[in-house]
Amino acid sequence: xxxxxxxxxxxxxxxxxxxxxxxxxxxxxxxxxxxxxxxxxxxxxxxxxxxxxxxxxxxxxxxxxxxxxxxxxxxxxxxxxxxxxxxxxxxxxxxxxxxxxxxxxxxxxxxxxxxxxxxxxxxxxxxxxxxxxxxxxxxxxxxxxxxxxxxxxxxxxxxxxxxxxxxxxxxxxxxxxxxxxxxxxxxxxxxxxxxxxxxxxxxx
Numbered sequence: 001x002x003x004x005x006x007x008x009x010x011x012x013x014x015x016x017x018x019x020x021x022x023x024x025x026x027x028x029x030x031x032x033x034x035x036x037x038x039x040x041x042x043x044x045x046x047x048x049x050x051x052x053x054x055x056x057x058x059x060x061x062x063x064x065x066x067x068x069x070x071x072x073x074x075x076x077x078x079x080x081x082x083x084x085x086x087x088x089x090x091x092x093x094x095x096x097x098x099x100x101x102x103x104x105x106x107x108x109x110x111x112x113x114x115x116x117x118x119x120x121x122x123x124x125x126x127x128x129x130x131x132x133x134x135x136x137x138x139x140x141x142x143x144x145x146x147x148x149x150x151x152x153x154x155x156x157x158x159x160x161x162x163x164x165x166x167x168x169x170x171x172x173x174x175x176x177x178x179x180x181x182x183x184x185x186x187x188x189x190x191x192x193x194x195x196x197x198x199x200x201x202x203x204x
Contacts, residue, residue: 100118
């Protein structure tokens with residue numbers, strides 16, 4: 001398929017870092033984590049878990065501005081089956097994700113289209129729910145751009161690799177059950193592309 005992660009230019013990384021810090025501080029302020037209490041965050045995660053990424057169950061493309069082409073503001077909505085017990089024959093979790101195109105970065109040397117995206121979603125696991133949010137970049141071939149545009153509005157074919165960049169770190173906010181009152185991060189296992197690693201810390 002045509003989505004491929006790429007390294008971002010230095011200036012873009014700086015913009016992302018500034019945005020991420022701003023968003024993170026805003027969330028921390030809401031959670032009461034700034035100021036003195038932020039220094040009280042424990043060094044050891046309260047919850048550390050490996051989650052196997054099994055398969056894409058459904059992907060839909062929304063042409064927000066109804067211009068019949070992939071453009072800023074358009075959104076991919078998808079559902080991915082997960083397993084917390086490394087048994088993808090019987091998944092016990094689901095990731096509901098949304099990826100919005102927020103900046104057109106032009107075309108790469110190979111002619112593929114580059115997009116900065118806003119990624120967010122919910123991991124619904126047997127022992128609770130966790131919110132996820134991050135920024136990332138996707139690279140979409142001209143052929144895939146045409147296929148996606150032709151599908152709007154409606155389902156499109158996409159693999160997990162199409163939807164989740166190889167290298168990314170997402171901020172997490174636990175919302176209920178075992179994860180209530182926690183914050184943390186999610187990223188891929190360096191040695192295994194099919195494993196998402198989550199670390200959650202108790203908020204002070």
